[in-house]
Structures are given as structure tokens and as C-alpha cells.
Amino acid sequence: MAVAQAAGTLAASAPRPWWRGRQGAVLAVAVGIVIAFFGWKSQVPWPASLTWNSLSHDLDNFQAWLSNNRNVPHPSVFFRAFNGIATFLDDLVGWLTSFFFKLTWAGTTVLGTLIVLRFGGRRAALGVLTAFLLFATMGLWDPVVRTFALTFASVSLSLLIGQPLGILAGRSDRFQRLVTPVLDAMQIVPAFAYLMPIVILFSVGPGAAVATTLIYAIPPAIRITSLGIRGVPTNTVEAAEALGATRVQTLVKVQLPLARRMLLLSVNQTILFALSMVVIAGLIGGEGLGSVVTSGLYSDPAQALLAGAAIVVMAIALDRATEAMAIRTDPAQRHLTEGKRRTLRLYTAACAAAVGLAVGLGYAFGAGSVWSRWTASDWLLARIQRVLDYVQSPTTFIFHITSPVGNFLVQYGLSPLRSFFVETPWPAMAFGLGVIAFLLSGLRPAVTTLVMLAVIGLSNEWVNAMDTLSQVLVATVFTLLVGIPLGVWAAESTRARKTMRPVLDILQTLPQLVYIIPFIYLMPVSLVPGVLASVLYAAPVVIRLVEAGVREVSSHPVEAADSFGATRLQTLLKVKIPLARDAIMLGVNQGIIMVLAVVVIAGLVGSGALGYDVAQGLQQSLFGQGVLASVAILALGITLDRITQGRRRKRIELT
């Protein structure tokens, strides 16, 4: 009797079928939007009465007013301060560049190699030396030095600002709560979106390039530093406090030394972030490899690719070198004795002497600031050009693969989706997206979504934004189709993980724009290069997050499933993937944000839409239009983030 009753209540509380749950509701909203599309196609565009038409013009005037006031002989205090910052940044980069040039190529090479040899060991030093040889072979010594100076300046300033703030955030909960939403927001904004404001404030030049990089690289520096300080065992901090340490003593003697690994990781990550901005910085006056890439984009693609490769070499060399130095200088692992310390001091002195000697010899033999005696650059460029020609030639078999694939993508994916997003009546689209945000993520994200869409419409970018959105959607679908299965595979198989790791490492160090260049030639159909490049850019992160999520599923439920005799597939589908759902959703969220970043950059090379407006703004000084497009990119980024953020933030906060 009791059993029968229990069975009855169980049956009554059986889960609802999926179409009555949240998924069903989302699907219903989507169907509603599609019906609106077919019913009132192109009939309800964003109304002119709801756009702020004069805004673009006003912004142009504002920019003109700024530059007029800035360039007068005696500018006001405010402008003087601003000019001061811009000049300081310009000078810093200039000074560093001329310092490396003064060392001569010989001195620079020996300095770089020996610093890494002293602190990072032989392997890392060999890597750095190889990088120098490659730069010389490529004939890119001059832009490499300029890029390094730019990166060095940006990284030092980022750390100078980011680490103290990170320490503060690590020690004060209140400050952490204050900065977290700001950092979150900064991470959503595609780098391309803040070029315009920076150019207006700093005008084009190395200073603007440094400023852009700072905005991009400071947030991770703050985040990782704070994480490091918070990761110091409470016990140890308590022990110091119990012994009567002051706040400063606790920080200097306990927290900083014990957070050392994370502090150095923040240096490493800041370098990689700064390097990935080098190409974009090239658009606004950052000299070096970045400007070689951007200027070669249309005129000399082989040169652009070569410079891109040099950036990758630099990124890998710096990454490995800083990692090796971080590990090799860790006192907790090295266990130095007094004797060893003395030997090391001698070693340091010897290295310094060797650098001095190299510089002296450089001058004695007239080495010059740049290596230019023998390079293989012509040979390399010819090879690259031949590959590009081959790929593009309609007579080769590659063309018979790439061309139909590209056309197929446009015809059945991008083009219909574009017309769907652009031509659907705007109220249906806006409120549909709002309701979907509500269903997936809750009330506040839904309100944010609506506000952001209103901002897009108000700034007269509705059509462009919907165009961009359609590209983002196609690219995201591909990213997930590639990323989730590969991520699960990497989590399940050690061999797969080991094979993928170096590939993912390299893909993640590539600057965003460098992804696009090969595809311009491989897929000479507009829109397609941007989409494919963004898949390549976002997939590694999705793979990593999914892999980590699946692998970190606790072993207990997996063991339990095994003990019931579940097959591998059953364990995967019924235990691991459901338990890793949050990580996978985070992957979707991150993936979509990264896709957006590349899709807008692809506006430079024919993807049109929002990115094109920014590119035009930069290249033809259409400031107002560029700023509005930037604002729309920002709004679109926030919209996409809020729709896909799910309810995970709440859940993560709880744990």
C-alpha cells in the first residue's frame, strides 16, 4: 500500500517533457520571430524617429574641437595634462627603441640571451637565441626591435598599474567587489571597439598604441594578481598575524613571496595579451611588426604573413622564457645555500661583463643597430607568395575545395541568416532576444539586453549590428561544433590532449588579425574569412574550458556509474557532460565573445557591418561614425554576454 502510494507521488512529480520547460519556451520565441520574419519581411525597419541622427555629426565636431584646442600654443591645463600623457608614452617607446638600437644588434642579442640563460636556464636561452636568428633571417630586425620596445613599455606600465590594484583587490573584499564588474565589462569589449575613443583622445602614434594595449592588458594583470594574493593559505597569513606582523610585514614577508608564482604568471599573461594587441596597435600608429602587417594587408600579403609569423615567434619565445625564469628562480623549489648563492652572483657578474663586451665589440666592428647583412627575406617572401598564388589559382584542386565550401557557407548560412536578422521587424527581434535572455539568464540580463539593443538602434547601427550578429551566430555554431567534441575528446584521451596542446598553445598566442590573413587568400569570398578565422580563434578556448570542465567532474559519481556497469559512452553522456554543464556553458559564453572580437576586426577585410564602420573611421577620419559603430559593438558584446551567461554566475557565487 505504502509502496503503491509512493509510486503514485513519484509518477505525479515526474519531470515535465522538455517542450514544456525552458528549452521549449526558447524554441517557441524563436519560432515566433521566424513567423514575424516571413509575415512582415523588411516592412518594419528601425524607425528614423528613434535614431539620434545628429550624433555622428556632433561627435565629428567634438573631435575637431578637441584637436583644435589641443594643438594651440598654450592649451588649457586639462589638455596639457593629456598631451603630457601622450608625449610621455610616445617618448617612452622612442627611448626604449633607441636604447636597443644603441646596443647594436650584437649587444641586443647577447643581452636577451644571457638574461634568459642566467635566470631561465639553457633550454629557454637556446629558444631566445633561435628567435633572434629567425628575426635576422626574416630580415625583420628593425620592426622586431620596435615591437619589442612597444611591448616592453606596455607591459611595464600594465604591471605598474595592474599589480598594485590586484594586490589591493586581493586584500580588500570591498575593493574586489568594486572592480570585478568593471573587469568583467572590459573583458567583453572587443579591442577593436576602443580604438576610436583612444585615437580621439591620444591621436595616432605610439602613445595611442600603448594606451590601447594598457586597456587590454591591465584587467588580466589585476585579476591574476588578486587571485594569487587570495590563494596564499589563510593559515600562513594567520600565523604571521598571530606573531604580531603589521599589514605591511604580512604583505612583504608572507603574501607576496607566497603568491610569487601567480604574480609571475600575471607578467607572462600580460606579455601575451600585449603581443596579441600589437597588430591592432599597428592600425593606430604603433610602429613595428604590427604596422608591417596592417600596411601589407592589401598591398603585400606575403610580407604581412611573414611579419605575423615573427610576432608568433616572439610570443612563443617570450612565453617560454618568462615561464622558465619564473620556475627557475623560485626559492621554494630551488633550496639555495650560501655557497650556491655566491656562485650565482659571480655568474651574474660574468653575464653582465659578457654583455658589455658584446656591445663594445659591436661598436668596434661597426655592427650597426640593425642586422641587415644577410637575410633570407626575399627568398621567404617569394615562397609565401607562390603558396598564396597557388591557393588562389582557379586551376588547382585546392580551389575546387575552398571555393564551393565558401560559396556554400555564404549561400546557405551567412546570406539567409543575414537577411533574417536584418529584415525581421525590429520589435519582434528586440523583444524576442529580450525574452530569450530572460528565459536563459534571468530578469536583469533581459533588461540589460533590451537597453543595449535600444542603444544600438539609437546610434543608427541596427542594420549593421544585425548583420554582425548573423556572422557571429554562424561562426559560433561552427566553433561549438568543433570545440565541444574536441574538448570532450581531449578530456577522455590523454593522447588526444597531448597532441592538441601545442597546437592550441600556438593558436592562442596568435594575434587576432593574423588569423584572418591566410583565409583572405584561401577563401576569396567576402564574409567567409572572418567567420573561419573567428572559429579558429575561439575554438581553442572552448576546447580548453570544455576539457577542464569534463575532466574536473568529481571521480566519485563516475566511479559509481562504472560500478553499475555503464559503458564509456553512458558515463560520458549521463554523468560527465551533465555535471560539466556549467563549464560547457561558460565555454559557449566565452566562445561567442571571442567570435565577436574577430568578426568585427574582419570588417577591415570585407566582412562589412560594424567592423567596417570602425575601420573607415580609423582610415578616413570618419570619427563620428567610427565611435557610433564602436558603441554598437560594445552594446552587442554586452547583449551576447548577458543572453548566454545563464544562471551560472549565481551558482558560482554560491559555492
Added chain:
Amino acid sequence: MTAVADTSAALGHEIDRSGDPLIRVEGVWKIFGRHADRVMGTPDADLPRAELREKHGCVAAVRNVSFEVWPREVFVVMGLSGSGKSTLVRTLIRLIEPTAGRIEIAGKDVTAASQTELRDLRRHTSSMVFQHFGLLAHRRVVDNVAFGLEIQGVSKAERLERAGKILRLVGLEDSGNQFPDQLSGGMQQRVGLARAFAVDPAVMLYDEPFSALDPLIRRDMQDEVIRLQHDTGKTMVFITHDLPEALRLGDRIAIMRDGAIVQLGTPEELVGSPADEYVENFVRDIPRSHVLTLRWIMREARPGEADGPRLDVRTTVRNAIPVIVASERAICAVEGDVVVGVVDREAVLTAIAGES
């Protein structure tokens, strides 16, 4: 007479109750949560944990705890995890701020102390040993031991010399140049002990120092603490969740449950007359003869009994068995030279029989 000498050596230190207590804790509360002050002082503070959490969203970790610790005493606080014992020991030197109550250490009002006074107290009067050691992985063992002195601003030569001495005291004189991760868990905690001793504090606070160690090593470390206690005569507050450890080390033991002390007494008081079912459940498996002393089972001497074999009144029943077996007469329990009672075979047998 020899038997008396033996036991008093094992019993070790003498508690000094002549002056004032070294630590005085009066009505200390710790309520975690944003509305702690709103709950404090209202009847709601006495609600059971779950209800308090439900109603105000805060957790009362320590409730109205009072006790005194005398110089040279080993005071043990025992309780299961979540009973508030670790919070309690942290409130003593305000690593965690108490919500209410008054704490006095060595005549200073800790609760009213300024940051400077508090720092001074932590530097010179108290020292703490932690469950997970809290050692600095980037420093040599000797630098870890000297850390407290470094914080005080003692010169390098002086603090290294002192650290070397302390390392000898805990038997680590050969490990000074090693790093913490090269030592075993037991040795690491010896470093933790040495670091605490190096500043020569009046009060030693132990927060479950041996819980993370293997049982055998734990026993060694307990012996070490007894020895150090004996040699240096420090006052100790010792937190543990292990009853045998508490009984072994403690002069007096406070048993905590849900933030409050349910019983405070000597080991034999706990074992001999548990205050409630909770304590009784705890002490049920402890062999009474190992804890109870002659004082607990003796009766008044009848005329003519005062010339039996003499044992100190603090001798445990277990240690008295060989003497009573060898003797025809009842044992005389003595305090100093005065006979305070006698123990016959029947009393011993009853005490042992009570163990089942």
C-alpha cells in the same frame, strides 16, 4: 615511598594558582553574518543553530563562553568539527574579532586593546601553532623559526642564534638549512612548534596542531609537548577533537558543542561524572582506570589503616594496581606527607568494573 617519587615525576608540572589567572575569558560570543550585532543581546541569540540561520542568516560559532587559565596550566578545548573551538582560540588574540565579551591575557584587556597594543601582545605574550603548520615555503627552516623575531625587528645574527637554540630543543638541529617541503609532516610541525617557542611567549595557543599527522607521529608530538611544557612551564591553550589527546595533555578540559561549553573540568571529572548524555557518549570508551585517580575512589581512613603502602593521591588507578596486588593492606593516598584517604581492593575492582 619510591612509588610516590615515580608518579610525581610523571605528573610533571605544578599549576600556579597563587596569583591571578593568566587568561580570563568572560561571556565571549562570536556570531558570523551581516546582522550579528542585531542578534546579539536578544533572546534570538540562544536559538538553535539551524533556526538562527533560518531567521537571521547568521551563524553563532561561539556562545557565551567563560573560563580562566592559570599560569603553567594546560587548558584543553575539545569538540567535534563545527563546535566553534577553532573560532574560540582565534578570538583570544583577535585573529577573529569576538562579537561580545571580554578577554584578558596577562592582565591586559585584549578586547579593548588598540591595534598597536594588540600587535605587541601577539609579538611578546602569545604564540600560536596551526593545524596545517602555516610555514613559509620559500624560506629555510631556520628562517621560519626566526620569523617571529624578524617580525619584532630583532637583528639577523641574534635571531638566527636563538632559532638555532630552539631547533636543538625540538631535535631539528640538523635541518636548519633545509626547506619545509623537504621535511616530513611531523618534522614540519616541529618547525611550527619551534617558531612559536622562539619568541618565548607566556601563552602558547595550539589549534589542532596534530590532527593532520599519522597516529604514531601524533603520539610522539604529544610527548614532545608534554616535555616542552615540563621544561619551559608555559601556559597552554590546546584545541583538539581527539578525546584521548585531550585527556593525555589537559589539566582541565572544556568540552564544546554548538559554540557553548557543555562541561569544564579535570579529566577525571569528565570521565567520572559526565555532565550530560553528550559528554557521556564521548567518554564511554575511555578506560576509567587510565584516567581516574586515587582521589576519585578513596574513602576516609579508618583507624589503623594509616600504615599501608603510600601512593600520591594523583596516581591513576591503573598505576596503583601493581601496588595493591602486592600488598595485603589498603593503600594510603597521600598529599604531601598527609594521608588523605585509603583505597582498598574493592574500590579498585569497582572502578575497573565500571569500564564495561
